[in-house]
Amino acid sequence: MSFPWAKEYNPSQPFMVWLDEKLPLPRFVYNAIGAGYPVPRNLNYMWNFGILAGFALVLQIVTGVILAMHYAANAGVAFDSVEHIMRDVNWGWALRYAHANGASAFFVVVYTHIFRGFFYSSYKAPREMIWLLGVVIFLLMMATAFMGYVLPWGQMSFWGAKVITGLFSAIPLIGEPLQQWLLGGFAPDNAALNRFFSLHFLLPFVILGVIILHVWALHIPGSSNPTGVEVKTESDTVPFHPYYTAKDGFGLGLFLLIYFAVVFFAPNALGHPDNYIAANPLSTPAHIVPEWYFWPFYAILRAFTADFFFIPAKLMGVLAMFSAILVWFFLPWLDTSPVRSGHYRPLFRKFFYLIVIDVLVLGYCGGSPAETKYVLISQIGATYYFLHFLVILPIVSSIEKPAPLPFSITESVLGKDEGAVLTANPAAA
Amino acid sequence: MAEEAIIDPAHESGEGVRRRDFINIAAVSFAGAGGIAVLVPLISQMAPSADVLAESSTEIDISAIQPGQAIKAVWRKQPVFVRNLTAPEIKEADAVPVASLRDPQSLSDRTKAGKTNWLITMGVCTHLGCVPLGAGEGEVKGEFGGYFCPCHGSVYDTAARIRKGPAPKNLEVPPYEFTSDTVVKIG
Numbered sequence: 001m002s003f004p005w006a007k008e009y010n011p012s013q014p015f016m017v018w019l020d021e022k023l024p025l026p027r028f029v030y031n032a033i034g035a036g037y038p039v040p041r042n043l044n045y046m047w048n049f050g051i052l053a054g055f056a057l058v059l060q061i062v063t064g065v066i067l068a069m070h071y072a073a074n075a076g077v078a079f080d081s082v083e084h085i086m087r088d089v090n091w092g093w094a095l096r097y098a099h100a101n102g103a104s105a106f107f108v109v110v111y112t113h114i115f116r117g118f119f120y121s122s123y124k125a126p127r128e129m130i131w132l133l134g135v136v137i138f139l140l141m142m143a144t145a146f147m148g149y150v151l152p153w154g155q156m157s158f159w160g161a162k163v164i165t166g167l168f169s170a171i172p173l174i175g176e177p178l179q180q181w182l183l184g185g186f187a188p189d190n191a192a193l194n195r196f197f198s199l200h201f202l203l204p205f206v207i208l209g210v211i212i213l214h215v216w217a218l219h220i221p222g223s224s225n226p227t228g229v230e231v232k233t234e235s236d237t238v239p240f241h242p243y244y245t246a247k248d249g250f251g252l253g254l255f256l257l258i259y260f261a262v263v264f265f266a267p268n269a270l271g272h273p274d275n276y277i278a279a280n281p282l283s284t285p286a287h288i289v290p291e292w293y294f295w296p297f298y299a300i301l302r303a304f305t306a307d308f309f310f311i312p313a314k315l316m317g318v319l320a321m322f323s324a325i326l327v328w329f330f331l332p333w334l335d336t337s338p339v340r341s342g343h344y345r346p347l348f349r350k351f352f353y354l355i356v357i358d359v360l361v362l363g364y365c366g367g368s369p370a371e372t373k374y375v376l377i378s379q380i381g382a383t384y385y386f387l388h389f390l391v392i393l394p395i396v397s398s399i400e401k402p403a404p405l406p407f408s409i410t411e412s413v414l415g416k417d418e419g420a421v422l423t424a425n426p427a428a429a
Numbered sequence: 430m431a432e433e434a435i436i437d438p439a440h441e442s443g444e445g446v447r448r449r450d451f452i453n454i455a456a457v458s459f460a461g462a463g464g465i466a467v468l469v470p471l472i473s474q475m476a477p478s479a480d481v482l483a484e485s486s487t488e489i490d491i492s493a494i495q496p497g498q499a500i501k502a503v504w505r506k507q508p509v510f511v512r513n514l515t516a517p518e519i520k521e522a523d524a525v526p527v528a529s530l531r532d533p534q535s536l537s538d539r540t541k542a543g544k545t546n547w548l549i550t551m552g553v554c555t556h557l558g559c560v561p562l563g564a565g566e567g568e569v570k571g572e573f574g575g576y577f578c579p580c581h582g583s584v585y586d587t588a589a590r591i592r593k594g595p596a597p598k599n600l601e602v603p604p605y606e607f608t609s610d611t612v613v614k615i616g
């Protein structure tokens with residue numbers, strides 16, 4: 001694995017020795033998240049969120065598989081079966097609230113993880129593949145979350161399904177037949193509900209597969225760190241276990257406190273009351289918005305109100321919304337600065353905070369009714385969003401004078417690096 | 430800065446219990462107890478839900494059942510045989526020496542006092558759960574005149590006691606009571 005000084009798995013018990021010869025699974029775990037994986041010694045709590053995201057996925061899979069034991073994916077009974085879960089199934093209310101809020105928790109954690117990547121430029125070489133796989137995971141998460149939201153078959157479910165599949169109808173020529181194909185009908189009904197359930201069950205396991213690739217790709221260069229300076233010597237690292245298992249464990253405890261506070265005391269705070277009304281194809285709720293985690297992208301979708309040359313506004317909004325995420329795929333090549341960490345990039349740092357604010361403003365507008373002022377703010381916000389990635393980042397990268405970097409991780413932590421002095425100046429030894 | 434952070438070696442490497450051992454054990458046990466507590470909802474969600482438990486009693490009108498006839502009712506999604514025994518059937522059941530039976534029970538053990546003609550049993554073979562024949566009109570009653578299970582050949586007598594075949598027990602008598610002369614409440 002990554003560094004030559006990584007500890008080797010060395011079982012002492014006869015059974016473990018025997019197992020290691022036949023199936024070296026304990027060795028694999030040891031090298032992945034055990035003492036055999038050397039990790040930079042200076043990771044801060046922003047490096048907690050990968051593990052938290054993995055935990056959130058497992059949480060969603062466990063609660064989701066259980067909910068599927070009690071849920072019926074049939075348009076005639078789906079809504080009632082969710083109420084059956086809430087009222088009749090032992091602990092059903094807890095499992096459903098855990099799953100619904102688990103989706104929100106998953107997105108909170110993943111957005112933090114992504115913005116950690118933005119600030120510390122975790123997407124830069126040699127870690128581009130980790131980043132690209134991460135964007136794939138995020139897209140899969142969005143699809144999974146959307147289809148999961150349709151399953152309770154309430155008003156927001158139904159109209160969410162209609163509106164989101166309506167995005168595809170914006171595509172010229174094939175749009176309308178494509179939407180009908182996606183839904184298996186002219187409006188969401190049993191066919192759509194059944195396929196959404198099937199895919200909602202499948203996709204988390206696809207996500208799990210891509211996460212395995214994501215972590216595999218991570219273990220080749222090893223974890224990045226807050227200085228952005230690569231690991232040089234053994235003194236720059238500590239073994240993952242017990243140092244980061246303990247640190248991640250503490251972070252997980254904090255996460256669980258907040259998560260369960262929401263599950264038990266405000267389980268519907270992030271939901272919409274209209275979804276407790278059974279789906280009605282004849283009446284759209286007055287204020288229809290997606291779940292909060294889609295709001296920034298929803299704002300970009302709604303920002304396009306006028307035809308743009310020969311492109312209709314509807315298509316433009318859809319293209320912009322998808323491009324808002326697809327642009328992340330090009331990030332490793334748009335940001336050309338050789339310095340990774342935002343700590344040493346004064347100009348980049350200012351723009352980082354601006355894009356955070358921009359996304360928050362977009363999110364706020366996306367969750368608000370489609371009134372003129374919110375649409376106007378969305379238009380400004382969406383313009384800035386694309387300016388940031390396509391124009392500002394490349395320019396900043398080329399004109400910025402970065403602050404001096406520490407020689408090594410050890411030096412950044414201890415103020416000096418004895419080993420590094422020896423390496424850097426052999427004559428002194 | 431780092432030098433100050435070094436913990437007193439006497440505490441760190443000394444004999445006996447270190448402070449870190451205590452923190453370690455406390456943290457891991459707390460997490461372990463929490464993990465075990467999580468199993469409660471994960472396991473009990475598979476137990477019968479409230480709507481299933483709400484089906485746990487059924488009332489049956491038995492006024493139309495003539496001597497020699499039987500009906501199949503449903504209790505907890507399972508068949509219940511309600512049989513109005515004829516006098517010869519009662520006599521036949523009483524004539525069997527109880528001690529000779531695989532599951533020794535007399536007819537009066539299996540019916541309510543004063544209502545020995547009303548034989549109420551589950552229609553579930555005690556072998557592997559098939560529905561025995563003999564309650565419906567024209568069904569085979571087996572060589573002892575009670576019930577016959579077609580799956581693996583268990584034969585029950587007129588008191589629905591196992592007489593032959595692989596079943597270990599008599600057909601189960603569910604908890605029931607007569608709420609009037611013509612209505613039985615099962616469960």
